[in-house]
Amino acid sequence: MKGKCYIQGMAAISPQHTFEGDLLSQPMAVTQGNMLSCVEPDYRAFIAPNSLRRMTRVLKMGLAASLKCLQESGVAVPGAIVTGTGKGSLQDTERFIKEIRDFEERALNPTPFIQSTYNAVNGLIALQQKCTQYNNTFVHRGFSFEHALLDSMLLLSEGKPDVLAGAFDEITTEHFFIKSRIGHWKQETIASDTLYEHVSPGTISGEGAAFFLLTPTATAQSYAQLGGLQMLYKPSPEKLHTALGQFLAQHGVQPEDIDLVLSGANADSNHLHYYDVLNSYALNTQLPFKHLCGDYETAGAFALWLGAAILKQQQVPAQWFPMLKEQPRKLQHILIYNHFFGEQHSFMLLHKVS
Amino acid sequence: MEELKQKLKVQIIEALNLQDTRPEDIDDNAPLFGDGLGLDSIDSLELMVLLERYYHIKVEDPREGRKILQSVQSMAEFIQSKQPA
Numbered sequence: 001m002k003g004k005c006y007i008q009g010m011a012a013i014s015p016q017h018t019f020e021g022d023l024l025s026q027p028m029a030v031t032q033g034n035m036l037s038c039v040e041p042d043y044r045a046f047i048a049p050n051s052l053r054r055m056t057r058v059l060k061m062g063l064a065a066s067l068k069c070l071q072e073s074g075v076a077v078p079g080a081i082v083t084g085t086g087k088g089s090l091q092d093t094e095r096f097i098k099e100i101r102d103f104e105e106r107a108l109n110p111t112p113f114i115q116s117t118y119n120a121v122n123g124l125i126a127l128q129q130k131c132t133q134y135n136n137t138f139v140h141r142g143f144s145f146e147h148a149l150l151d152s153m154l155l156l157s158e159g160k161p162d163v164l165a166g167a168f169d170e171i172t173t174e175h176f177f178i179k180s181r182i183g184h185w186k187q188e189t190i191a192s193d194t195l196y197e198h199v200s201p202g203t204i205s206g207e208g209a210a211f212f213l214l215t216p217t218a219t220a221q222s223y224a225q226l227g228g229l230q231m232l233y234k235p236s237p238e239k240l241h242t243a244l245g246q247f248l249a250q251h252g253v254q255p256e257d258i259d260l261v262l263s264g265a266n267a268d269s270n271h272l273h274y275y276d277v278l279n280s281y282a283l284n285t286q287l288p289f290k291h292l293c294g295d296y297e298t299a300g301a302f303a304l305w306l307g308a309a310i311l312k313q314q315q316v317p318a319q320w321f322p323m324l325k326e327q328p329r330k331l332q333h334i335l336i337y338n339h340f341f342g343e344q345h346s347f348m349l350l351h352k353v354s
Numbered sequence: 355m356e357e358l359k360q361k362l363k364v365q366i367i368e369a370l371n372l373q374d375t376r377p378e379d380i381d382d383n384a385p386l387f388g389d390g391l392g393l394d395s396i397d398s399l400e401l402m403v404l405l406e407r408y409y410h411i412k413v414e415d416p417r418e419g420r421k422i423l424q425s426v427q428s429m430a431e432f433i434q435s436k437q438p439a
Contacts, residue, residue: 107407108403
């Protein structure tokens with residue numbers, strides 16, 4: 001793809017203390033149980049009380065993260081708003097469906113219906129910022145965020161001066177139960193910091209919202225350059241191996257140039273073997289990130305936030321990675337490899353801004 | 355009538371999630387929209403649903419709705435007018 005893509009500003013709300021922004025000083029938040037929930041900020045600093053009262057959780061998370069991202073970037077009205085979500089507002093969807101049943105399809109409240117639509121967060125951002133530019137939400141399960149990112153990169157290459165790209169997903173008790181019935185979560189209850197000691201079927205659930213202000217040129221403030229993105233649907237391990245080699249070569253990077261790999265390995269024995277591809281190349285330090293955010297469709301957005309933050313800080317937050325033996329010698333290139341329950345696989349390549 | 359207005363205030367607060375408002379903060383005659391409680395068009399739909407759910411009254415004509423939803427007083431009077439004698 002012609003043109004470049006830089007992360008000019010970003011913000012994340014996650015099960016970690018990410019909203020505060022100071023990566024190195026925040027302790028790791030550990031959840032006792034298999035359902036990780038976000039550490040939510042005080043939304044009143046970002047959203048008017050009269051609007052806040054109607055919003056459900058993921059709407060508040062998405063809107064606050066996007067507004068903080070724009071604030072940090074010094075951009076009020078972005079050239080486009082592009083997001084991805086696997087499930088949209090689950091709370092609103094559940095409420096709307098329950099009301100259909102309880103009131104026999106009559107006297108239905110409009111708010112949960114309006115807010116259950118996937119593009120509700122984009123609409124709120126556009127309204128708040130008076131942005132009438134391109135506005136799109138991708139809902140493609142484990143590719144939702146990656147498709148939003150690809151669209152954003154295409155928009156930049158077509159000449160947009162900046163794009164607000166992001167992702168948001170939440171977990172509810174009811175949805176956790178539904179997904180537990182198809183084996184998404186571990187049977188045994190674990191603490192999130194011990195995830196990798198429990199290799200067994202299923203993983204732990206998570207949620208989060210992350211937003212990025214992407215621009216075609218770098219400044220001294222830029223976090224990182226997003227050098228490459230590739231998606232693969234249900235690849236065989238052989239195809240995955242070939243694709244990774246080609247992906248790195250295509251972007252002029254040798255496996256040994258990668259200083260850090262952030263992997264979506266999640267101790268799910270059903271799909272863990274895919275991550276063996278990372279061992280088949282001479283890649284340096286590999287760190288898993290799902291103990292920090294849990295698993296959900298748009299966990300890749302958390303990984304991108306984490307990778308970009310590490311590149312800017314030029315340091316891995318050691319308190320979040322007990323498995324880290326030593327800091328990488330240098331931090332120039334970071335590879336992110338993630339997949340969603342073995343189906344949607346993605347590679348992202350980040351470079352330090354020189 | 356007083357009892358109905360009190361009940362309505364509690365139901366409005368709950369339906370619209372008016373977190374920092376107590377029933378006694380709502381004046382019977384204060385406008386619900388604009389200067390009063392500062393409600394908007396989505397809230398008006400929510401209040402229509404409230405009338406249907408709790409009082410089984412369906413407001414078909416939007417122009418009529420505007421008059422009914424002026425204040426707690428006007429809502430209570432409307433509900434009372436629809437109650438069987």
